[in-house]
Amino acid sequence: MTSVIDGKAVAASVLEECRAEVAELKAKGTVPGLAVVLVGDDPASHVYVGSKVRTCADLGLHSEKIVLPAETTQEELIAVVQRLNADPAIHGILVQSPPPKHIDEEAVVRAIDPRKDVDGFHPENVAKLALEDPTGFVPCTPAGCMRLLAAAGVKTAGAEAVVIGRSMIVGKPMALLLMAKGSDATVTVAHSRSKDLPAICRRADIIVAAVGRPEMVKADWMKEGAVVIDVGINRIDDPSTKKGYRLVGDVAYDEVAPKCSAITPVPGGVGPMTIALLIKNTLQAARQLG
């Protein structure tokens, strides 16, 4: 009996929590505000930003979508960030990734006031995550994975968790969250240089796949009854579809799912959580900024 973890439903329930928090904040005189900055005209980025702004509107947050031309200089972008840092109507600032190549993304992230860094990528928030300081902002994707585990009733304490991938966007923060006091998992971080990844995964009670390789994790990589969180979203060619491609995760879903106790689908698993946690972080920022 495999339970399919419904990311849309869990995200919706997080957003309902957020709706209540927005009402509380408004009752205290604060309208939480999120600014999303987009440089250039990447169509996928426009779709993401559009849905963030719509979610804000639906929940009663103030939001600003700031679209800058592709030729915007780094100085100009940082000037926009600094204006937003100083704007009391804005509690969360997000610069949509990836920016055009002439922009140093790290420098832009450092320019964001860490108290408004709702993406959780500023070094100050990276440190707070490692130091288990709850005033920091946790990156949205790993925070979303933790919510999915909780929603599925997965006990992390003492469990063997294997995180595949060591990026600062997902792998490392995910490992830090799982090993933190209160979560208390025994965490292994595996990656492209790991030997015998299948054997490493087979000892896991919880697998988090975040490598960006389509359908890499196979059924024989898994212990019967494990929980699988699939962070990957990969396009693979599929001439049978209208678009000519379909989306698959890092996990070979069809063969893996029957062996799992619970698994997230792609799409509809981790994906929908990201916006929900972004809103959650924005409300945290609004509360902390007072």
Next chain:
Amino acid sequence: MTSVIDGKAVAASVLEECRAEVAELKAKGTVPGLAVVLVGDDPASHVYVGSKVRTCADLGLHSEKIVLPAETTQEELIAVVQRLNADPAIHGILVQSPPPKHIDEEAVVRAIDPRKDVDGFHPENVAKLALEDPTGFVPCTPAGCMRLLAAAGVKTAGAEAVVIGRSMIVGKPMALLLMAKGSDATVTVAHSRSKDLPAICRRADIIVAAVGRPEMVKADWMKEGAVVIDVGINRIDDPSTKKGYRLVGDVAYDEVAPKCSAITPVPGGVGPMTIALLIKNTLQAARQLG
């Protein structure tokens, strides 16, 4: 055939590297300087600080030992730190731990200019470690463990490493160092809430024990031929000794050593590395501050 990793010898060779670097810095007109601040009269702290200052003198670094009375307030201590932050003769600042109980150690660490934070505990350096930014300062003990592994010729790439302990002083930074690009180990962080710690350790090619529990790691916790780095230094009663106690690690050395390919003794393993890496960090600070 067990190789005993001689921490004193490795530390001495690191210090000889430092001696050459000091000469280079001096040739360029910089005398590297370390300030060690000690609050109160804890005898062990005085011993540690004394040996740091003597090592500086031996290598030709400038050093300052600042001893403040136990009743020093937090504000007074932070004022001292700020004076040192502004002092161009000082490149590294260390406030000896633990301070008296009325002092908020975290606030003191945050007051240190991160460019002079040679202990590597400032949030900015914690973040740089996670982000694999080599301009940051790595905490001395885990950095020393990495040097011991290198000196013993241990290949970390693809190896299974198990770190027992998840503190920010040793466990987490050690895990981050081992999983970083270039080290490329598959890293498991285990801790007091892990289930079946012996089984977890038995799969390790490299075990780093940093829990502070005397002789916890036993021979049957280990795979034949594993490498063991013992960070623990625990006093246990021993009426047969003059002092009435002896020092043991977190590893039951006598039974574990015969199964290892290499192991650090206690004392004489990790311990001597700490000062050597502190000096190394101070020289890095002096170079970076220019």
